[in-house]
Amino acid sequence: MTFPSLPFRTVAAMACAGFLFSAGHAAAQQMPGSAGPSDVGVVALQTTEVPYTVTLPGRAVAFEQTDIRPRVEGTIEEIVYIPGHPLEVGDVLYRIEGDSYEAELAAAEAAVAGAEASVTAAKATLERYQKLDGVGVTRESVETAEVSLMQAEADQRSAEAALRTAQLNLKRTEITSPIQGVADVSEVSVGALVTANQSDALTTVTRLDPIYVDLTESSARLLRVREQIDAGDLAQSDKLQIDLTLENGATYSAGGTLVSPGFSVSSTTGAVEFRIQFDNPDRKILPGMFLRANIQIGNRNAILVPQRATTRSASGDLTAFVVKDGKAKKVVLTEAGSYQNAWVVTEGVADGDALVVDGLRNLRDGAEVAPTSVTIDENGVVQSAAAQTPAAE
Known part of the structure; x- marks a missing residue:
């Protein structure tokens, strides 16, 4: 059979179409589904001892703080202290005009001297009457002399008490600091008239070193921690390790001591308050400052899973991939908080999982995978394990 001859252009187009069909068929045979296993980096998981740390809100409270008020009436004669400068117990803060109290003291001393003289005279009279009892003096006179002596002795004790009061009042014209610390700016000036035990304070003295921090913890979490300790899942430390985070984000690692563990639960918040004492030599912590306390209660055995290797599903489950028999297997993790850049995982993975x-x-x-051992540095950067191994000499 004879076929009609075709133009050259038609033949070329047919040849090109055949080539494209062959190429498309070959490309279809090399779709991703038939590609080789994916290269992945893996780390071997292992159970380790992880610190159990809780973060609690807190507020700083002065170790000691007292309002200074006068105990006698008078005019402020001198303000001795400098605001903000350190004070010791007994340092003078104010002086009140004391002329009138010096006069009262002199009068009280004179009254005591007069009372002593009266006692001496009454004793002499009684001794003389006792010698003459039944001879020239009646028994009634002796008894009267005895009563006079007792009255004179009572008057002497009263005069001595008044003297001590006058001495105290004169001493109280110098108002001193009852505690160690620093004093605030004075609320009065020289020449101001003050009264004994007035409601308005002259100034306030505060001790800043050491300092208290009051922390708040929910009673529910306290119960959960106790359950973990009782079950043996949490090994309690002999001593709590407590660090503070200041308002500027800086860490204050002076170390704290538990003062009051808290013995009651608030009926409104359901929380327990307890107090920690910190050394504060540089006065970085001031009363009223809000802080966060990181408290290491103990240690527990768990597996640390790097956070970069996990994702959260739409339902909130924490998931990750492990390699099983050359394939990637998706697992759901149960976490109990975080430590550094890793989740503290209690369920979902086991010792030795890749x-x-x-x-x-x-x-x-x-999916089929080709695992390669890698490491993760403290910044979360993945590096090849081979690169970390020193080359053989």
Whole structure:
């Protein structure tokens, strides 16, 4: 059979179409589904002892703080202290005009001298009457002399008490600091008239070193911690390790001591308050300052899973991939908080599991993988394990 001859252009177009068909068929045979296993970086998980730390809100409270008020009436004669400068117990803060109290003291001393003289005279009279009892003096006169002596002795004790009061009043014209610390700016000036035990304070003295921090914890979490300790899941430390985070984010690691563990639960908040004492030599912590306390209660055995290797599902489950029999397996993790850059995982993975930490993009459950051992530094950067091994000499 004879075929009609075709134009050259028609033959070329047919040849090109055949080539494209062959190429498309070959490309279809090389779709991703038939590609080789995906390269992933893995780390071997292992159970380790992890510190159990809780973070609690707190507020600083002065170790000691007292309002200074006068105990006698008078005019402020001198303000001795300098606001903000350190004070010791007994340092003079104010002086009140004391002329009238010096006069009262002199009068009280004279009254005591007169009372002593009266006692001496009454004793002499009684002794003389006792010698003459029944001879020239009646028994009634002796008894009267005895009563006079007792009255004179009572008057002497009263005069001595008045003298002590006058001495105290004169001493109280110098108002001193009852505690160690620093004093605030004075609320009065020289020449001001003050009264004994007035409601308005002259100034306030505060001791800043050491300082208290009052913390608040929910009673529910306290019960959970006790359950973990009783079950043996949490090994309690002999001494609490407590660090503070200041308002500027800085860490204050002076170390705290538990003062009051808290013995009651608030009926409104359901929380327990307890007090921690910190050394504060540089006065970095001031009363009223809000802080966060990081308290290490103890240690527990758990597996640390790097946070970069996990994701949260729409339902809130924490998931990760491990390598099983050359395939990626998606697992759901149960976490109990975090430590540094890792989740503290109690369920979902086991000792020795190969956790996928690199090559997670587009990774699917059941996909074939080619694992390579890697490491993660403290900044969360993945590095090849081979690169960390020193070369053989």
